[in-house]
Amino acid sequence: MSVLVLAEHDNKEIKPSTLNTVTAAAKLGGDVVLLVAGSGCADAGAAAAKIKGVSKVLVADSPAYAHHLAENVAPLVVGLASNYSHVLAPASTYGKNIMPRVAALLDVGQVSDISGIESPDTFVRPIYAGNAMATVQSKDKIKVVTVRSTSFDAAPAEGGSAPVENAAAGNDTGLTQFLRLESQKSERPELTTARIVISGGRGMQAGDNFKMLEAIADKLNAAVGASRAAVDAGFVPNDYQVGQTGKIVAPELYIAVGISGAIQHLAGMKDSKVIVAINKDEEAPIFQVADYGLVADLFKALPELTEELSK
Amino acid sequence: MKILVPVKRVVDANIKVRVKADGTGVETQNVKMSMNPFCEIAVEQAIRLKEAGKATEIIAVSCGVAQSQETLRTALAMGADRGILVETDVALEPLAIAKLLKAVVEKEQPGLVILGKQAIDNDCNQTGQMLSALLGWSQGTFISKLELGDGTADVTREIDGGLEVIKIKLPAIVTVDLRLNEPRYASLPNIMKAKKKPIETLKPDALGVDVNPRVVTLKVVEPPKRNAGVKVPDVKTLIEKLRNEAKVI
Numbered sequence: 001m002s003v004l005v006l007a008e009h010d011n012k013e014i015k016p017s018t019l020n021t022v023t024a025a026a027k028l029g030g031d032v033v034l035l036v037a038g039s040g041c042a043d044a045g046a047a048a049a050k051i052k053g054v055s056k057v058l059v060a061d062s063p064a065y066a067h068h069l070a071e072n073v074a075p076l077v078v079g080l081a082s083n084y085s086h087v088l089a090p091a092s093t094y095g096k097n098i099m100p101r102v103a104a105l106l107d108v109g110q111v112s113d114i115s116g117i118e119s120p121d122t123f124v125r126p127i128y129a130g131n132a133m134a135t136v137q138s139k140d141k142i143k144v145v146t147v148r149s150t151s152f153d154a155a156p157a158e159g160g161s162a163p164v165e166n167a168a169a170g171n172d173t174g175l176t177q178f179l180r181l182e183s184q185k186s187e188r189p190e191l192t193t194a195r196i197v198i199s200g201g202r203g204m205q206a207g208d209n210f211k212m213l214e215a216i217a218d219k220l221n222a223a224v225g226a227s228r229a230a231v232d233a234g235f236v237p238n239d240y241q242v243g244q245t246g247k248i249v250a251p252e253l254y255i256a257v258g259i260s261g262a263i264q265h266l267a268g269m270k271d272s273k274v275i276v277a278i279n280k281d282e283e284a285p286i287f288q289v290a291d292y293g294l295v296a297d298l299f300k301a302l303p304e305l306t307e308e309l310s311k
Numbered sequence: 312m313k314i315l316v317p318v319k320r321v322v323d324a325n326i327k328v329r330v331k332a333d334g335t336g337v338e339t340q341n342v343k344m345s346m347n348p349f350c351e352i353a354v355e356q357a358i359r360l361k362e363a364g365k366a367t368e369i370i371a372v373s374c375g376v377a378q379s380q381e382t383l384r385t386a387l388a389m390g391a392d393r394g395i396l397v398e399t400d401v402a403l404e405p406l407a408i409a410k411l412l413k414a415v416v417e418k419e420q421p422g423l424v425i426l427g428k429q430a431i432d433n434d435c436n437q438t439g440q441m442l443s444a445l446l447g448w449s450q451g452t453f454i455s456k457l458e459l460g461d462g463t464a465d466v467t468r469e470i471d472g473g474l475e476v477i478k479i480k481l482p483a484i485v486t487v488d489l490r491l492n493e494p495r496y497a498s499l500p501n502i503m504k505a506k507k508k509p510i511e512t513l514k515p516d517a518l519g520v521d522v523n524p525r526v527v528t529l530k531v532v533e534p535p536k537r538n539a540g541v542k543v544p545d546v547k548t549l550i551e552k553l554r555n556e557a558k559v560i
Contacts, residue, residue, distance in 0.1 A: 288539045
């Protein structure tokens with residue numbers, strides 16, 4: 001039995017979500033083979049070889065894989081899949097985009113967003129925004145699975161020395177063309193991997209007020225997130241969103257500011273180690289999951305928090 | 312250009328689901344059911360394209376139990392022209408749904424299929440991508456913007472690191488994210504009119520699709536409960552607790 005892991009990377013570096021996926025793959029038993037599909041991705045391939053627990057790295061280097069377009073990457077994975085019992089990828093937008101395409105081409109079902117492994121064919125996954133946990137068994141010969149990063153520890157990025165082989169790259173299908181990336185560069189850590197996350201909700205009242213959260217984030221080296229309500233209100237872009245339909249985070253410390261605690265938000269953060277809630281409504285459901293609750297007007301509490309942290 | 316919009320009947324987004332005592336699933340008896348919120352956004356997008364003169368007909372399709380008719384009526388009341396129900400009592404998985412939809416696509420020949428990015432019941436996020444693969448079409452997933460061109464569409468995708476803009480060749484599959492639009496409410500006259508719009512019923516057998524499950528659910532349980540902690544009186548105490556008790560800052 002061996003497991004193929006589709007690595008998420010930016011051609012230079014391996015994304016942290018890949019490390020969590022390697023841990024999940026190792027739990028299944030057997031060899032863990034990492035596939036790095038990219039363009040000019042030798043650096044990422046070399047980084048992949050150092051990950052502890054990886055038996056082999058396959059590098060498929062082609063302009064067709066430069067932007068990880070699902071139409072091009074999926075056939076590559078499908079071509080390799082018959083040698084493996086499992087194909088895994090992180091349940092990030094990268095994995096979510098490509099893996100169902102892989103599964104359908106293999107004519108197998110997909111098990112999405114697993115949070116636990118019971119046996120090589122039986123997995124635990126959250127359904128209904130994490131309000132229920134389902135144990136499911138895959139009857140397919142090849143198991144196609146996406147992995148919830150926050151549920152598995154990261155494999156050490158150093159310490160391994162796996163051999164790197166080239167995999168034959170396929171053609172560009174020409175179905176889809178990458179135009180551009182519109183992302184805001186931030187000096188802060190990434191939301192899904194940050195040790196501390198501070199999020200704002202509708203209670204922030206305006207996008208400008210998120211500056212108060214940013215000031216605290218900079219002091220704590222934290223990432224800034226938001227509830228769906230804050231995103232819907234246009235305060236911040238959607239890539240800030242924590243919740244069922246946004247990002248799943250599980251930091252050491254999660255600070256929820258002006259967030260009432262709707263089910264769909266809790267689904268994205270309730271596995272955090274320590275949760276702090278600041279809300280002026282003492283009945284807000286967020287307090288039911290918070291380790292430390294502060295009933296206060298955030299416009300008064302946040303400046304105080306910034307000041308106290310400076311001490 | 313025809314647009315096909317698959318819609319799913321799910322437990323209403325405002326209902327707090329309960330796990331059944333026997334651990335076989337969640338309670339769906341006597342629970343309010345509605346159209347999956349992402350499917351509403353998909354229907355809305357199709358209607359806007361028709362209103363802009365870029366689509367000629369909107370066909371809503373649902374796969375599932377007979378009551379999925381109600382979900383189709385909702386789509387028709389919003390502005391879809393006709394409905395197709397692929398009726399079965401089998402609990403359908405995304406792969407089975409994608410195969411059924413492929414059969415419907417081959418019959419109807421739409422230029423664009425618009426789906427929600429995920430259903431809020433099983434949170435799979437698979438069907439659109441699978442359908443795209445089975446058809447060999449291009450896919451634009453998790454989109455927050457759609458601009459139709461000549462034989463192509465530029466779509467903006469909501470990805471983890473921000474936004475990605477890609478050009479997809481038509482016919483194509485797109486799956487929609489939250490910020491694409493705000494779905495309309497159906498007006499009373501439109502709800503009445505929708506009752507007269509046609510719904511065709513098909514069976515999986517007639518479409519030649521095997522819908523038997525590949526992934527079986529062994530049990531469903533409540534997630535571990537997180538207990539409420541303590542309330543702190545002020546910011547100073549909060550910081551003190553985080554530093555000395557929780558030791559996280």
